[in-house]
Amino acid sequence: MQTYMVGGAVRDALLGLPVRDRDWVVVGATPARMIAAGFLPVGRDFPVFLHPKTREEYALARTERKSGRGYHGFQFHTAPDVTLQEDLARRDLTINAIAQDDEGRLIDPYGGQADLQARRLRHVTEAFREDPVRILRVARFAARFSEFTLAPETLALMQAMVQDGEVDALVPERVWQELARGLMEPTPSRMFELLRQCGALARLLPEVNRLWGVPQRAEYHPEVDTGVHLMMVLDMSARLEAPLEVRFACLTHDLGKGTTPADVLPRHIGHEERSARLLQGVCDRLRVPTDCRELADVVAREHGNIHRSETLAPAAVVRLLERCDALRKPQRFAQALQACECDARGRLGFQEQPYPQRDRLLQALQAARAVATATIAQAAQARGLTGPEVGRQIHHARVRAVAEALQDAPAATQSSNASAA
Structure with a gap:
Protein backbone atom coordinates (compact mmCIF):
# COMPACT_ATOMS: atom_id res chain seq x y z
CA MET A 1 0.00 0.00 0.00
CA GLN A 2 1.41 3.38 -1.07
CA THR A 3 0.08 6.83 -0.20
CA TYR A 4 0.54 10.00 -2.27
CA MET A 5 -0.42 13.61 -1.74
CA VAL A 6 -2.25 14.83 -4.85
CA GLY A 7 -4.06 17.74 -6.43
CA GLY A 8 -4.26 21.28 -5.14
CA ALA A 9 -1.90 20.81 -2.22
CA VAL A 10 0.96 19.78 -4.53
CA ARG A 11 0.09 22.49 -7.06
CA ASP A 12 -0.05 25.30 -4.50
CA ALA A 13 3.18 24.20 -2.83
CA LEU A 14 4.96 24.33 -6.19
CA LEU A 15 3.51 27.81 -6.79
CA GLY A 16 4.70 28.98 -3.38
CA LEU A 17 1.13 29.48 -2.17
CA PRO A 18 -0.27 28.51 1.24
CA VAL A 19 -1.45 24.90 1.38
CA ARG A 20 -4.80 24.73 3.14
CA ASP A 21 -6.29 21.32 2.43
CA ARG A 22 -4.38 18.18 1.60
CA ASP A 23 -5.87 15.27 -0.34
CA TRP A 24 -4.38 11.82 -0.58
CA VAL A 25 -4.69 8.85 -2.92
CA VAL A 26 -3.92 5.31 -1.81
CA VAL A 27 -2.61 2.72 -4.27
CA GLY A 28 -2.71 -1.00 -3.60
CA ALA A 29 -5.32 -0.99 -0.83
CA THR A 30 -8.83 -2.28 -0.29
CA PRO A 31 -11.67 -0.80 1.77
CA ALA A 32 -11.28 -3.59 4.32
CA ARG A 33 -7.60 -2.82 4.76
CA MET A 34 -8.29 0.89 5.21
CA ILE A 35 -10.92 0.22 7.86
CA ALA A 36 -8.62 -2.21 9.63
CA ALA A 37 -6.00 0.57 9.79
CA GLY A 38 -8.48 2.81 11.59
CA PHE A 39 -9.70 4.96 8.67
CA LEU A 40 -13.34 6.08 8.72
CA PRO A 41 -15.28 5.43 5.47
CA VAL A 42 -17.23 8.48 4.24
CA GLY A 43 -17.41 8.11 0.45
CA ARG A 44 -20.86 7.60 -1.02
CA ASP A 45 -20.01 7.04 -4.69
CA PHE A 46 -16.49 5.62 -4.30
CA PRO A 47 -14.22 4.67 -1.37
CA VAL A 48 -13.05 7.75 0.53
CA PHE A 49 -11.79 7.60 4.11
CA LEU A 50 -10.88 10.03 6.86
CA HIS A 51 -7.54 9.63 8.55
CA PRO A 52 -8.05 8.58 12.19
CA LYS A 53 -5.93 11.48 13.50
CA THR A 54 -5.65 14.26 10.90
CA ARG A 55 -9.19 13.78 9.48
CA GLU A 56 -7.78 14.42 6.00
CA GLU A 57 -9.38 12.61 3.06
CA TYR A 58 -7.76 9.49 1.62
CA ALA A 59 -9.29 8.07 -1.58
CA LEU A 60 -8.51 4.72 -3.11
CA ALA A 61 -6.95 5.00 -6.56
CA ARG A 62 -9.72 4.67 -9.09
CA THR A 63 -10.68 4.82 -12.73
CA GLU A 64 -14.01 6.00 -14.05
CA ARG A 65 -16.13 5.38 -17.12
CA LYS A 66 -18.88 7.53 -18.57
CA SER A 67 -22.26 5.85 -18.44
CA GLY A 68 -24.66 8.72 -19.10
CA ARG A 69 -25.00 12.49 -19.46
CA GLY A 70 -24.13 15.01 -16.82
CA TYR A 71 -22.16 14.99 -13.62
CA HIS A 72 -23.68 11.81 -12.19
CA GLY A 73 -23.28 9.65 -15.30
CA PHE A 74 -20.19 7.73 -14.13
CA GLN A 75 -19.18 4.26 -13.08
CA PHE A 76 -16.16 4.05 -10.77
CA HIS A 77 -13.71 1.20 -10.42
CA THR A 78 -11.34 0.77 -7.48
CA ALA A 79 -9.01 -2.17 -6.99
CA PRO A 80 -5.50 -2.80 -5.63
CA ASP A 81 -4.17 -3.04 -9.18
CA VAL A 82 -5.29 0.49 -10.23
CA THR A 83 -2.10 2.48 -10.71
CA LEU A 84 -1.30 6.03 -9.67
CA GLN A 85 -0.94 7.06 -13.32
CA GLU A 86 -4.42 5.71 -14.09
CA ASP A 87 -5.84 7.67 -11.18
CA LEU A 88 -4.11 10.90 -12.25
CA ALA A 89 -5.37 10.45 -15.82
CA ARG A 90 -8.96 11.08 -14.74
CA ARG A 91 -8.17 14.49 -13.23
CA ASP A 92 -9.16 17.75 -14.89
CA LEU A 93 -6.00 19.80 -15.42
CA THR A 94 -2.36 18.82 -15.64
CA ILE A 95 -1.50 21.23 -12.84
CA ASN A 96 -3.85 19.21 -10.61
CA ALA A 97 -2.47 15.84 -11.76
CA ILE A 98 0.85 15.95 -9.93
CA ALA A 99 1.47 13.58 -7.00
CA GLN A 100 4.09 13.55 -4.26
CA ASP A 101 5.23 10.47 -2.36
CA ASP A 102 6.14 10.28 1.33
CA GLU A 103 9.79 11.11 0.53
CA GLY A 104 8.90 14.30 -1.35
CA ARG A 105 9.44 12.93 -4.85
CA LEU A 106 7.10 14.28 -7.52
CA ILE A 107 5.23 12.00 -9.92
CA ASP A 108 4.15 14.03 -12.93
CA PRO A 109 3.22 11.83 -15.90
CA TYR A 110 1.20 14.51 -17.74
CA GLY A 111 3.49 17.56 -17.70
CA GLY A 112 1.87 19.52 -14.89
CA GLN A 113 5.13 21.12 -13.76
CA ALA A 114 5.85 22.41 -17.26
CA ASP A 115 2.36 23.89 -17.43
CA LEU A 116 2.85 25.55 -14.05
CA GLN A 117 6.03 27.16 -15.35
CA ALA A 118 4.30 28.21 -18.57
CA ARG A 119 1.28 29.47 -16.60
CA ARG A 120 -1.02 27.32 -18.71
CA LEU A 121 -4.33 25.59 -17.99
CA ARG A 122 -4.45 22.35 -20.00
CA HIS A 123 -6.61 19.25 -19.70
CA VAL A 124 -4.98 15.93 -18.84
CA THR A 125 -6.59 13.50 -21.29
CA GLU A 126 -9.67 13.17 -23.46
CA ALA A 127 -11.43 11.86 -20.35
CA PHE A 128 -11.95 15.55 -19.55
CA ARG A 129 -14.92 15.62 -21.94
CA GLU A 130 -16.84 13.10 -19.82
CA ASP A 131 -17.53 15.51 -16.95
CA PRO A 132 -19.18 18.88 -17.78
CA VAL A 133 -18.44 20.20 -14.27
CA ARG A 134 -14.84 20.48 -15.46
CA ILE A 135 -15.85 23.36 -17.72
CA LEU A 136 -16.92 25.28 -14.64
CA ARG A 137 -13.84 24.22 -12.70
CA VAL A 138 -11.46 25.37 -15.43
CA ALA A 139 -13.27 28.71 -15.59
CA ARG A 140 -12.96 29.00 -11.81
CA PHE A 141 -9.24 28.27 -11.96
CA ALA A 142 -8.90 31.00 -14.59
CA ALA A 143 -10.49 33.39 -12.08
CA ARG A 144 -8.09 32.23 -9.37
CA PHE A 145 -4.90 32.25 -11.43
CA SER A 146 -5.33 35.36 -13.53
CA GLU A 147 -1.85 35.09 -15.06
CA PHE A 148 -2.60 31.63 -16.52
CA THR A 149 -3.80 31.22 -20.10
CA LEU A 150 -6.06 28.47 -21.41
CA ALA A 151 -4.50 26.00 -23.83
CA PRO A 152 -6.20 26.26 -27.25
CA GLU A 153 -6.84 22.52 -27.37
CA THR A 154 -8.61 22.69 -24.01
CA LEU A 155 -10.80 25.56 -25.17
CA ALA A 156 -11.69 23.57 -28.30
CA LEU A 157 -12.61 20.57 -26.18
CA MET A 158 -14.80 22.68 -23.91
CA GLN A 159 -16.56 24.20 -26.93
CA ALA A 160 -17.23 20.70 -28.29
CA MET A 161 -18.68 19.62 -24.95
CA VAL A 162 -21.06 22.57 -24.96
CA GLN A 163 -22.14 21.81 -28.50
CA ASP A 164 -22.77 18.20 -27.51
CA GLY A 165 -25.21 19.32 -24.84
CA GLU A 166 -23.19 18.16 -21.85
CA VAL A 167 -23.60 21.48 -20.04
CA ASP A 168 -27.39 21.20 -20.30
CA ALA A 169 -27.29 18.10 -18.09
CA LEU A 170 -25.63 19.82 -15.14
CA VAL A 171 -27.68 19.88 -11.93
CA PRO A 172 -28.54 23.38 -10.62
CA GLU A 173 -26.91 22.85 -7.23
CA ARG A 174 -23.53 22.04 -8.75
CA VAL A 175 -23.73 24.97 -11.17
CA TRP A 176 -24.44 27.34 -8.30
CA GLN A 177 -21.68 25.82 -6.19
CA GLU A 178 -19.05 26.40 -8.86
CA LEU A 179 -20.35 29.85 -9.83
CA ALA A 180 -20.33 30.92 -6.19
CA ARG A 181 -16.77 29.72 -5.73
CA GLY A 182 -15.71 31.49 -8.93
CA LEU A 183 -17.30 34.73 -7.79
CA MET A 184 -15.12 34.62 -4.69
CA GLU A 185 -11.87 34.28 -6.64
CA PRO A 186 -9.47 37.26 -7.07
CA THR A 187 -10.49 37.97 -10.69
CA PRO A 188 -14.08 36.72 -11.10
CA SER A 189 -14.45 38.34 -14.51
CA ARG A 190 -12.18 35.69 -16.02
CA MET A 191 -14.59 32.93 -15.08
CA PHE A 192 -17.45 34.51 -17.00
CA GLU A 193 -15.30 35.56 -19.93
CA LEU A 194 -14.05 31.99 -20.35
CA LEU A 195 -17.56 30.55 -19.99
CA ARG A 196 -18.70 32.98 -22.64
CA GLN A 197 -15.79 32.07 -24.90
CA CYS A 198 -16.61 28.36 -24.85
CA GLY A 199 -20.36 28.92 -25.18
CA ALA A 200 -21.35 27.66 -21.73
CA LEU A 201 -22.48 31.05 -20.43
CA ALA A 202 -25.22 31.26 -23.06
CA ARG A 203 -26.57 27.91 -21.81
CA LEU A 204 -26.19 28.48 -18.08
Whole structure:
Protein backbone atom coordinates (compact mmCIF):
# COMPACT_ATOMS: atom_id res chain seq x y z
CA MET A 1 0.00 0.00 0.00
CA GLN A 2 1.41 3.38 -1.07
CA THR A 3 0.08 6.83 -0.20
CA TYR A 4 0.54 10.00 -2.27
CA MET A 5 -0.42 13.61 -1.74
CA VAL A 6 -2.25 14.83 -4.85
CA GLY A 7 -4.06 17.74 -6.43
CA GLY A 8 -4.26 21.28 -5.14
CA ALA A 9 -1.90 20.81 -2.22
CA VAL A 10 0.96 19.78 -4.53
CA ARG A 11 0.09 22.49 -7.06
CA ASP A 12 -0.05 25.30 -4.50
CA ALA A 13 3.18 24.20 -2.83
CA LEU A 14 4.96 24.33 -6.19
CA LEU A 15 3.51 27.81 -6.79
CA GLY A 16 4.70 28.98 -3.38
CA LEU A 17 1.13 29.48 -2.17
CA PRO A 18 -0.27 28.51 1.24
CA VAL A 19 -1.45 24.90 1.38
CA ARG A 20 -4.80 24.73 3.14
CA ASP A 21 -6.29 21.32 2.43
CA ARG A 22 -4.38 18.18 1.60
CA ASP A 23 -5.87 15.27 -0.34
CA TRP A 24 -4.38 11.82 -0.58
CA VAL A 25 -4.69 8.85 -2.92
CA VAL A 26 -3.92 5.31 -1.81
CA VAL A 27 -2.61 2.72 -4.27
CA GLY A 28 -2.71 -1.00 -3.60
CA ALA A 29 -5.32 -0.99 -0.83
CA THR A 30 -8.83 -2.28 -0.29
CA PRO A 31 -11.67 -0.80 1.77
CA ALA A 32 -11.28 -3.59 4.32
CA ARG A 33 -7.60 -2.82 4.76
CA MET A 34 -8.29 0.89 5.21
CA ILE A 35 -10.92 0.22 7.86
CA ALA A 36 -8.62 -2.21 9.63
CA ALA A 37 -6.00 0.57 9.79
CA GLY A 38 -8.48 2.81 11.59
CA PHE A 39 -9.70 4.96 8.67
CA LEU A 40 -13.34 6.08 8.72
CA PRO A 41 -15.28 5.43 5.47
CA VAL A 42 -17.23 8.48 4.24
CA GLY A 43 -17.41 8.11 0.45
CA ARG A 44 -20.86 7.60 -1.02
CA ASP A 45 -20.01 7.04 -4.69
CA PHE A 46 -16.49 5.62 -4.30
CA PRO A 47 -14.22 4.67 -1.37
CA VAL A 48 -13.05 7.75 0.53
CA PHE A 49 -11.79 7.60 4.11
CA LEU A 50 -10.88 10.03 6.86
CA HIS A 51 -7.54 9.63 8.55
CA PRO A 52 -8.05 8.58 12.19
CA LYS A 53 -5.93 11.48 13.50
CA THR A 54 -5.65 14.26 10.90
CA ARG A 55 -9.19 13.78 9.48
CA GLU A 56 -7.78 14.42 6.00
CA GLU A 57 -9.38 12.61 3.06
CA TYR A 58 -7.76 9.49 1.62
CA ALA A 59 -9.29 8.07 -1.58
CA LEU A 60 -8.51 4.72 -3.11
CA ALA A 61 -6.95 5.00 -6.56
CA ARG A 62 -9.72 4.67 -9.09
CA THR A 63 -10.68 4.82 -12.73
CA GLU A 64 -14.01 6.00 -14.05
CA ARG A 65 -16.13 5.38 -17.12
CA LYS A 66 -18.88 7.53 -18.57
CA SER A 67 -22.26 5.85 -18.44
CA GLY A 68 -24.66 8.72 -19.10
CA ARG A 69 -25.00 12.49 -19.46
CA GLY A 70 -24.13 15.01 -16.82
CA TYR A 71 -22.16 14.99 -13.62
CA HIS A 72 -23.68 11.81 -12.19
CA GLY A 73 -23.28 9.65 -15.30
CA PHE A 74 -20.19 7.73 -14.13
CA GLN A 75 -19.18 4.26 -13.08
CA PHE A 76 -16.16 4.05 -10.77
CA HIS A 77 -13.71 1.20 -10.42
CA THR A 78 -11.34 0.77 -7.48
CA ALA A 79 -9.01 -2.17 -6.99
CA PRO A 80 -5.50 -2.80 -5.63
CA ASP A 81 -4.17 -3.04 -9.18
CA VAL A 82 -5.29 0.49 -10.23
CA THR A 83 -2.10 2.48 -10.71
CA LEU A 84 -1.30 6.03 -9.67
CA GLN A 85 -0.94 7.06 -13.32
CA GLU A 86 -4.42 5.71 -14.09
CA ASP A 87 -5.84 7.67 -11.18
CA LEU A 88 -4.11 10.90 -12.25
CA ALA A 89 -5.37 10.45 -15.82
CA ARG A 90 -8.96 11.08 -14.74
CA ARG A 91 -8.17 14.49 -13.23
CA ASP A 92 -9.16 17.75 -14.89
CA LEU A 93 -6.00 19.80 -15.42
CA THR A 94 -2.36 18.82 -15.64
CA ILE A 95 -1.50 21.23 -12.84
CA ASN A 96 -3.85 19.21 -10.61
CA ALA A 97 -2.47 15.84 -11.76
CA ILE A 98 0.85 15.95 -9.93
CA ALA A 99 1.47 13.58 -7.00
CA GLN A 100 4.09 13.55 -4.26
CA ASP A 101 5.23 10.47 -2.36
CA ASP A 102 6.14 10.28 1.33
CA GLU A 103 9.79 11.11 0.53
CA GLY A 104 8.90 14.30 -1.35
CA ARG A 105 9.44 12.93 -4.85
CA LEU A 106 7.10 14.28 -7.52
CA ILE A 107 5.23 12.00 -9.92
CA ASP A 108 4.15 14.03 -12.93
CA PRO A 109 3.22 11.83 -15.90
CA TYR A 110 1.20 14.51 -17.74
CA GLY A 111 3.49 17.56 -17.70
CA GLY A 112 1.87 19.52 -14.89
CA GLN A 113 5.13 21.12 -13.76
CA ALA A 114 5.85 22.41 -17.26
CA ASP A 115 2.36 23.89 -17.43
CA LEU A 116 2.85 25.55 -14.05
CA GLN A 117 6.03 27.16 -15.35
CA ALA A 118 4.30 28.21 -18.57
CA ARG A 119 1.28 29.47 -16.60
CA ARG A 120 -1.02 27.32 -18.71
CA LEU A 121 -4.33 25.59 -17.99
CA ARG A 122 -4.45 22.35 -20.00
CA HIS A 123 -6.61 19.25 -19.70
CA VAL A 124 -4.98 15.93 -18.84
CA THR A 125 -6.59 13.50 -21.29
CA GLU A 126 -9.67 13.17 -23.46
CA ALA A 127 -11.43 11.86 -20.35
CA PHE A 128 -11.95 15.55 -19.55
CA ARG A 129 -14.92 15.62 -21.94
CA GLU A 130 -16.84 13.10 -19.82
CA ASP A 131 -17.53 15.51 -16.95
CA PRO A 132 -19.18 18.88 -17.78
CA VAL A 133 -18.44 20.20 -14.27
CA ARG A 134 -14.84 20.48 -15.46
CA ILE A 135 -15.85 23.36 -17.72
CA LEU A 136 -16.92 25.28 -14.64
CA ARG A 137 -13.84 24.22 -12.70
CA VAL A 138 -11.46 25.37 -15.43
CA ALA A 139 -13.27 28.71 -15.59
CA ARG A 140 -12.96 29.00 -11.81
CA PHE A 141 -9.24 28.27 -11.96
CA ALA A 142 -8.90 31.00 -14.59
CA ALA A 143 -10.49 33.39 -12.08
CA ARG A 144 -8.09 32.23 -9.37
CA PHE A 145 -4.90 32.25 -11.43
CA SER A 146 -5.33 35.36 -13.53
CA GLU A 147 -1.85 35.09 -15.06
CA PHE A 148 -2.60 31.63 -16.52
CA THR A 149 -3.80 31.22 -20.10
CA LEU A 150 -6.06 28.47 -21.41
CA ALA A 151 -4.50 26.00 -23.83
CA PRO A 152 -6.20 26.26 -27.25
CA GLU A 153 -6.84 22.52 -27.37
CA THR A 154 -8.61 22.69 -24.01
CA LEU A 155 -10.80 25.56 -25.17
CA ALA A 156 -11.69 23.57 -28.30
CA LEU A 157 -12.61 20.57 -26.18
CA MET A 158 -14.80 22.68 -23.91
CA GLN A 159 -16.56 24.20 -26.93
CA ALA A 160 -17.23 20.70 -28.29
CA MET A 161 -18.68 19.62 -24.95
CA VAL A 162 -21.06 22.57 -24.96
CA GLN A 163 -22.14 21.81 -28.50
CA ASP A 164 -22.77 18.20 -27.51
CA GLY A 165 -25.21 19.32 -24.84
CA GLU A 166 -23.19 18.16 -21.85
CA VAL A 167 -23.60 21.48 -20.04
CA ASP A 168 -27.39 21.20 -20.30
CA ALA A 169 -27.29 18.10 -18.09
CA LEU A 170 -25.63 19.82 -15.14
CA VAL A 171 -27.68 19.88 -11.93
CA PRO A 172 -28.54 23.38 -10.62
CA GLU A 173 -26.91 22.85 -7.23
CA ARG A 174 -23.53 22.04 -8.75
CA VAL A 175 -23.73 24.97 -11.17
CA TRP A 176 -24.44 27.34 -8.30
CA GLN A 177 -21.68 25.82 -6.19
CA GLU A 178 -19.05 26.40 -8.86
CA LEU A 179 -20.35 29.85 -9.83
CA ALA A 180 -20.33 30.92 -6.19
CA ARG A 181 -16.77 29.72 -5.73
CA GLY A 182 -15.71 31.49 -8.93
CA LEU A 183 -17.30 34.73 -7.79
CA MET A 184 -15.12 34.62 -4.69
CA GLU A 185 -11.87 34.28 -6.64
CA PRO A 186 -9.47 37.26 -7.07
CA THR A 187 -10.49 37.97 -10.69
CA PRO A 188 -14.08 36.72 -11.10
CA SER A 189 -14.45 38.34 -14.51
CA ARG A 190 -12.18 35.69 -16.02
CA MET A 191 -14.59 32.93 -15.08
CA PHE A 192 -17.45 34.51 -17.00
CA GLU A 193 -15.30 35.56 -19.93
CA LEU A 194 -14.05 31.99 -20.35
CA LEU A 195 -17.56 30.55 -19.99
CA ARG A 196 -18.70 32.98 -22.64
CA GLN A 197 -15.79 32.07 -24.90
CA CYS A 198 -16.61 28.36 -24.85
CA GLY A 199 -20.36 28.92 -25.18
CA ALA A 200 -21.35 27.66 -21.73
CA LEU A 201 -22.48 31.05 -20.43
CA ALA A 202 -25.22 31.26 -23.06
CA ARG A 203 -26.57 27.91 -21.81
CA LEU A 204 -26.19 28.48 -18.08
CA LEU A 205 -26.79 32.23 -17.73
CA PRO A 206 -28.27 33.59 -20.96
CA GLU A 207 -29.45 36.68 -19.05
CA VAL A 208 -25.81 37.58 -18.38
CA ASN A 209 -24.49 36.42 -21.75
CA ARG A 210 -26.72 38.79 -23.71
CA LEU A 211 -25.23 41.87 -22.02
CA TRP A 212 -22.14 41.87 -24.28
CA GLY A 213 -22.60 44.13 -27.26
CA VAL A 214 -25.33 46.18 -25.56
CA PRO A 215 -24.27 49.87 -25.67
CA GLN A 216 -24.61 52.40 -22.86
CA ARG A 217 -24.35 56.17 -22.90
CA ALA A 218 -20.66 57.03 -23.17
CA GLU A 219 -20.92 60.09 -20.92
CA TYR A 220 -21.85 57.77 -18.03
CA HIS A 221 -20.04 54.65 -19.22
CA PRO A 222 -16.79 55.36 -21.07
CA GLU A 223 -16.40 51.58 -21.49
CA VAL A 224 -19.77 51.68 -23.37
CA ASP A 225 -20.34 47.90 -23.61
CA THR A 226 -22.62 46.60 -20.82
CA GLY A 227 -20.83 43.25 -20.64
CA VAL A 228 -17.46 44.97 -20.26
CA HIS A 229 -18.94 47.14 -17.51
CA LEU A 230 -20.28 44.07 -15.71
CA MET A 231 -16.85 42.44 -15.68
CA MET A 232 -15.33 45.62 -14.27
CA VAL A 233 -17.97 45.66 -11.53
CA LEU A 234 -17.22 42.04 -10.60
CA ASP A 235 -13.50 42.68 -10.37
CA MET A 236 -14.17 45.78 -8.26
CA SER A 237 -16.20 43.60 -5.87
CA ALA A 238 -13.17 41.34 -5.51
CA ARG A 239 -10.87 44.32 -5.02
CA LEU A 240 -13.14 45.55 -2.20
CA GLU A 241 -13.19 42.02 -0.73
CA ALA A 242 -16.98 41.90 -0.85
CA PRO A 243 -18.85 38.82 0.44
CA LEU A 244 -20.62 36.40 -1.89
CA GLU A 245 -24.01 38.09 -1.47
CA VAL A 246 -22.59 41.38 -2.74
CA ARG A 247 -20.74 39.77 -5.63
CA PHE A 248 -23.85 37.95 -6.80
CA ALA A 249 -25.81 41.21 -6.61
CA CYS A 250 -23.10 42.82 -8.76
CA LEU A 251 -23.41 40.01 -11.30
CA THR A 252 -27.17 40.44 -11.70
CA HIS A 253 -27.81 44.14 -11.11
CA ASP A 254 -28.00 45.10 -14.80
CA LEU A 255 -29.72 42.07 -16.36
CA GLY A 256 -32.53 44.28 -17.65
CA LYS A 257 -30.19 46.14 -19.96
CA GLY A 258 -30.03 43.01 -22.10
CA THR A 259 -33.74 43.39 -22.90
CA THR A 260 -33.81 47.13 -23.60
CA PRO A 261 -35.62 47.70 -26.94
CA ALA A 262 -33.14 48.42 -29.71
CA ASP A 263 -34.93 51.62 -30.77
CA VAL A 264 -34.19 53.36 -27.44
CA LEU A 265 -30.55 52.32 -27.01
CA PRO A 266 -28.19 53.45 -25.56
CA ARG A 267 -30.69 54.65 -22.94
CA HIS A 268 -31.95 52.03 -20.47
CA ILE A 269 -35.00 53.56 -18.86
CA GLY A 270 -36.77 51.09 -16.58
CA HIS A 271 -34.00 48.50 -16.67
CA GLU A 272 -34.10 48.16 -12.88
CA GLU A 273 -37.53 46.53 -12.84
CA ARG A 274 -36.63 44.34 -15.79
CA SER A 275 -33.46 43.29 -13.97
CA ALA A 276 -35.47 42.28 -10.91
CA ARG A 277 -37.85 40.16 -12.99
CA LEU A 278 -35.02 38.40 -14.80
CA LEU A 279 -33.21 37.89 -11.51
CA GLN A 280 -36.09 35.84 -10.15
CA GLY A 281 -35.81 33.45 -13.07
CA VAL A 282 -32.06 33.04 -12.51
CA CYS A 283 -32.53 32.41 -8.80
CA ASP A 284 -35.31 29.88 -9.35
CA ARG A 285 -33.36 28.03 -12.01
CA LEU A 286 -30.09 27.83 -10.05
CA ARG A 287 -31.73 27.55 -6.61
CA VAL A 288 -29.78 30.51 -5.33
CA PRO A 289 -29.73 30.84 -1.52
CA THR A 290 -32.21 33.26 0.02
CA ASP A 291 -29.66 35.75 1.34
CA CYS A 292 -28.09 36.15 -2.10
CA ARG A 293 -31.48 36.34 -3.79
CA GLU A 294 -32.88 39.01 -1.47
CA LEU A 295 -29.85 41.30 -1.60
CA ALA A 296 -29.65 41.01 -5.38
CA ASP A 297 -33.31 42.00 -5.65
CA VAL A 298 -32.75 45.15 -3.56
CA VAL A 299 -29.72 46.13 -5.64
CA ALA A 300 -31.41 45.41 -8.98
CA ARG A 301 -34.43 47.58 -8.08
CA GLU A 302 -32.78 50.42 -6.24
CA HIS A 303 -29.20 50.89 -7.48
CA GLY A 304 -30.20 53.85 -9.66
CA ASN A 305 -31.95 55.59 -6.76
CA ILE A 306 -29.01 54.90 -4.45
CA HIS A 307 -26.63 56.45 -7.00
CA ARG A 308 -28.89 59.53 -7.17
CA SER A 309 -29.56 59.66 -3.44
CA GLU A 310 -27.73 62.94 -2.81
CA THR A 311 -30.38 64.68 -4.96
CA LEU A 312 -33.28 63.24 -2.94
CA ALA A 313 -35.17 65.21 -0.32
CA PRO A 314 -35.17 63.77 3.23
CA ALA A 315 -38.66 62.32 2.76
CA ALA A 316 -37.53 60.52 -0.40
CA VAL A 317 -34.44 59.22 1.41
CA VAL A 318 -36.64 57.73 4.12
CA ARG A 319 -38.87 56.13 1.50
CA LEU A 320 -35.75 54.65 -0.10
CA LEU A 321 -34.68 53.22 3.26
CA GLU A 322 -38.15 51.77 3.76
CA ARG A 323 -38.27 50.17 0.30
CA CYS A 324 -34.89 48.55 0.99
CA ASP A 325 -36.14 47.38 4.41
CA ALA A 326 -33.01 49.06 5.75
CA LEU A 327 -34.55 49.91 9.11
CA ARG A 328 -35.08 46.24 9.90
CA LYS A 329 -32.06 44.90 8.04
CA PRO A 330 -29.27 47.49 8.28
CA GLN A 331 -26.51 44.98 7.55
CA ARG A 332 -28.14 43.96 4.28
CA PHE A 333 -28.54 47.63 3.34
CA ALA A 334 -24.83 48.18 4.00
CA GLN A 335 -24.14 45.31 1.60
CA ALA A 336 -26.43 46.88 -1.00
CA LEU A 337 -24.44 50.09 -0.71
CA GLN A 338 -21.20 48.17 -1.22
CA ALA A 339 -22.64 46.59 -4.38
CA CYS A 340 -23.61 50.06 -5.62
CA GLU A 341 -20.11 51.32 -4.93
CA CYS A 342 -18.75 48.46 -7.03
CA ASP A 343 -21.19 49.45 -9.78
CA ALA A 344 -20.19 53.13 -9.70
CA ARG A 345 -16.45 52.42 -9.58
CA GLY A 346 -16.59 49.56 -12.08
CA ARG A 347 -16.35 51.95 -15.00
CA LEU A 348 -13.48 53.10 -17.14
CA GLY A 349 -11.75 55.99 -15.41
CA PHE A 350 -13.81 55.78 -12.21
CA GLN A 351 -11.98 52.94 -10.44
CA GLU A 352 -10.29 55.30 -7.95
CA GLN A 353 -13.22 57.64 -7.42
CA PRO A 354 -14.88 57.89 -3.98
CA TYR A 355 -18.49 56.87 -3.44
CA PRO A 356 -19.87 59.39 -0.90
CA GLN A 357 -23.43 58.11 -1.32
CA ARG A 358 -22.51 55.14 0.83
CA ASP A 359 -21.49 57.11 3.93
CA ARG A 360 -24.31 59.61 3.46
CA LEU A 361 -27.02 56.95 3.34
CA LEU A 362 -25.51 55.09 6.29
CA GLN A 363 -25.66 58.34 8.22
CA ALA A 364 -29.29 58.78 7.22
CA LEU A 365 -30.07 55.22 8.25
CA GLN A 366 -28.42 55.70 11.63
CA ALA A 367 -30.55 58.79 12.24
CA ALA A 368 -33.76 57.08 11.17
CA ARG A 369 -33.12 54.06 13.36
CA ALA A 370 -32.37 56.27 16.36
CA VAL A 371 -35.95 57.61 16.36
CA ALA A 372 -37.79 56.45 19.51
CA THR A 373 -40.68 54.78 17.71
CA ALA A 374 -42.25 53.33 20.87
CA THR A 375 -42.46 56.76 22.49
CA ILE A 376 -43.98 58.29 19.36
CA ALA A 377 -46.51 55.46 19.10
CA GLN A 378 -47.57 55.88 22.72
CA ALA A 379 -48.01 59.63 22.28
CA ALA A 380 -50.02 59.12 19.10
CA GLN A 381 -52.26 56.53 20.72
CA ALA A 382 -52.84 58.88 23.65
CA ARG A 383 -54.21 61.34 21.11
CA GLY A 384 -56.57 58.70 19.79
CA LEU A 385 -54.56 57.87 16.67
CA THR A 386 -54.37 54.26 15.51
CA GLY A 387 -52.96 52.06 12.74
CA PRO A 388 -51.80 53.98 9.65
CA GLU A 389 -51.91 57.31 11.51
CA VAL A 390 -49.37 56.03 14.02
CA GLY A 391 -47.19 54.85 11.15
CA ARG A 392 -47.36 58.28 9.55
CA GLN A 393 -46.28 59.94 12.78
CA ILE A 394 -43.25 57.65 12.97
CA HIS A 395 -42.46 58.27 9.30
CA HIS A 396 -42.57 62.05 9.79
CA ALA A 397 -40.28 61.77 12.81
CA ARG A 398 -37.80 59.79 10.76
CA VAL A 399 -37.92 62.38 7.99
CA ARG A 400 -37.14 65.13 10.48
CA ALA A 401 -34.27 63.10 11.95
CA VAL A 402 -32.80 62.40 8.51
CA ALA A 403 -33.15 66.04 7.46
CA GLU A 404 -31.23 67.14 10.53
CA ALA A 405 -28.56 64.47 10.06
CA LEU A 406 -28.01 65.33 6.40
CA GLN A 407 -28.07 69.08 6.85
CA ASP A 408 -24.33 69.25 7.38
CA ALA A 409 -23.44 66.07 5.43
CA PRO A 410 -21.16 66.65 2.41
CA ALA A 411 -22.95 66.29 -0.89
CA ALA A 412 -21.85 63.63 -3.34
CA THR A 413 -19.64 64.99 -6.09
CA GLN A 414 -20.23 62.45 -8.83
CA SER A 415 -24.01 62.32 -9.02
CA SER A 416 -24.30 63.14 -12.69
CA ASN A 417 -22.02 60.26 -13.59
CA ALA A 418 -23.04 57.67 -11.00
CA SER A 419 -26.75 58.10 -11.66
CA ALA A 420 -26.59 55.90 -14.75
CA ALA A 421 -23.98 53.41 -13.53
